[in-house]
Amino acid sequence: MHNPQLNAKGELAHLLTLEGLPREIIVNILDTAASFVGVTERDVKKVPLLRGKSVFNLFFENSTRTRTTFEIAAKRLSADVINLNITTSSTQKGETLLDTVDNLSAMHADMFVVRHAQSGAPHMIARHVGPERHVINAGDGRHAHPTQGLLDAYTIRHYKHDFGGLSVAIVGDILHSRVARSLIHVLNILGTPDVRVIGPQTLMPAGVESLGVRVCHDMREGLAGVDVVVMLRLQSERMRGPLLPSAQEFFKYYGLTPDKLAAAKPDAIVMHPGPMNRGIEIDSAVADGPRSVILPQVTFGIAVRMAVMSILGGS
Amino acid sequence: MKLHIKNGRLVDPKNGVDRPVDLFIAEGRVAGFGAPPKGFSAERVIDASGLVVAPGLVDLAARLREPGLEYKATLESEMLAAVAGGVTSLACPPDTDPPLDEPGLVEMLKRRAASLNLARVYPVGALTAKLEGERLTEMAELRDHGCVAFSQADVPLPDTQLLWRALQYAATFGFPVWLRPQDPHVAKGGVAHDGEVATRLGLPGIPAFAETIALGTILALVRVTGTRVHLCRLSAGDSVEMVRAAKREGLAVTCDIAAHHLHLSDMDLGYFDSHAHVVPPFRSQRDRDRLRAGLADGTIDAVCSDHTPVDEDAKQLPFGESEPGTTGLELLLPLTLKWSQESRLPLPQALARVTSDPARILGVDAGHLAVGAPADVCIFDPESYVKIASGTLRSQGKNTPFLGYELPGVVRYTLVAGEVRYEAGG
DSSP, rough: OTTTBBOTTBSSSOBSSSSTHHHHHHHHHHHHHHHHHHTSSSOOOOOTTTTOOOOOOOOOOSOHHHHHHHHHHHHHOEEEEEEGGGGSGGGGGOOOHHHHHHHHHHOOEEEEEEESTTTTHHHHHHHHHHHHSSEEEETTTTBHHHHHHHHHHHHHHHHHHHSSSSSSEEEETTTOOOHHHHHHHHHHHHHHHHHEEOOOOGGGOOGGGTTTTTSSSSSHHHHOSSSSEEEOOOOOGGSSSSSSSSSHHHHHHHOOOOOHTSSSOOOOOOOOOOOBBTTBBOOOHHHHHHBOHHHHHHHHHHHHHHHHHHHHOOO | OOEESSOOOEEEEGEEEEOOOOOOEEEEEEESSSSSTTOOOOSSSOOOOOOOEEEEESSBBOOOOOTOOOTTTHHHHHHHHHHHHHHEEEOSSSSSSSOOOHHHHHHHHHHHHHHHSSEEEEEEEBGGGOSSSSSBHHEEEEEEOOOEEEETTTTTTOOOHHHHHHHHHHHHHHEEEEEEEEEEEEEEOOEEEEEHHHHTTTTTOTHHHHHHHHHHHHHHHHHHHOOOEEOOOOOOHHHHHHHHHHHHHTOEEEEEEEGGOOOOOOOGTTTGGGGGOOOOOOHHHHOOOHHHHHTTTSOOOOOOOBBOOOOOOSSSSSSGGSSSOBBOOOHHHHHHHHHHTTOOHHHHHHHHTHHHHHHHHHSOSSSSOOOTTTTTTEEEEEEEEEEOOOGGGGOOOOOOOOTOEEEEEEEEEEEEEEEEEEEETT
């Protein structure tokens, strides 16, 4: 089947998911991101790679943080950025998703950064606009959050240098997590030998092993000897109901505390895609502790998004 | 009209006929075979050389979208699609808008259908008022106005007490009840088979056991009520095993599957192809293989189109928001033939699943070509292939995951009550 995110030459035309991407494309994004980390530390934090291009942030689901990092990344590449918070505009007037996209295409958008509550919405938009305009998935339903997966991979590479001997544990609500799915794909593509997912059965999707992970229901067993711990955000609506009895019980068994972290390697790093629920999935002592790389993740995230945009805009 | 259909291969599964023989039709009925009946003088001769002459297809589920949903399709467009697909009798589920829960609505549908003079339409009445699952419909009254069975279509009936009472009431009058087994609580929010593909695509799942749990409930109620229940659109391999055991036990159950389930699995969702969004969902390849085997051995009685024309706007949405369903009337014969070729089954055995077997479930005199039977005939070329394209579909619904497929079987003529209602290129 034709991979919808590659053009006829096998280059990246859209970034919709990390699943099935060639390793070289991913390594190229990470290497390009490394060159941008310097830019973000300069006094004049701009390069002219996307000058004259228009980037539309199409957020059908609220997200201040992700939208902001995309906006900063685009501006540092000298693009014009237009933010559209669609939950409060056209779709409530009955306009369809593709009508919205057509209208913005007529305004000469070069790139769409799309977040949508429905899995597959960015695929549909990419199919509709064709390869001349570029679509970046900024998170769709439970499906994918590829730039988050890339920034997670960047962070791991930054601290651990190589994926060849690593053990990585992803903890919490795997069922609803696009972050987990994208991270699992990128870790497998980059050759990580041991990827574990930890959580209660209610938060595991059917056949999750088929993604290339080992499932653990016990936190200490799952964290034993790992190099990287990735905590997932638990949405508040999932904390009480059919999936979990309470946030307290979840924290007791699956929250990351210094005590549980002791099972990991002494130099293990702790990551979180944010925003964190302190005292629910992570203890403040860990979140603010010496092994936490949660804030560097945010900084790297801008460089990674610059890399993706510059590669798409330059192709 | 007196018709002479000559040089064709007559395949009549119910009567065990598969041989080259001429067919004579008079006064809307089969008048004879081989030599013309006494005094027969044909007004028209159809040369069926190289063609199969079979009973017209009987489709147990075709949504005609009237009343209420004419923007998706009209009775006229869908009845034309039916005869173009060789379908001469069809049952339409009650999930119209409003649902078929009152005699007046059933009368109107029958009258509209009859005035078009195309295929025969058999309405399936709503089991509960407005399909809301709270109050029984006037089944006996609806039956008197032409409903052949009672059903909830795809609308859930979460109240098992009510289901029990509905089955008891229907059994009182000997009415058949058609049910698609799906536990609404387990299936809640799901849009795809709960398996590796849905996990990868991040689509909320409907587990196979949503079907088998409901099926177990229905079978338990059949055991106590004795109601004749027809199980619609099985999708899970385990369901086939349960029905096999139920039939062995002697329960009065029959079942069908949709033709598209014979060929596709959740792998065909590809990159969120909304044309592959159907109910019940495409399940694993293993499930599909068990459905195919169950149809071959007769555990599954019939194949239907589950024809559901959907307007393009309702499909041009992210997978989970798109309207489920696929157009099917014109694909029923080709998909059945494809299955029989791939399974190396004799043609009569395959055609039985879309003619005599569904006619038996429907309880009407159709699906066979004995002398005196209604002359509902499908004449098709089994060697030609049709490329499925939106431009060639007569249905207003162009929604099918088979677009671009080349499928065997081209319908040349369709006769209903001895009249040519469709003629290829005509």
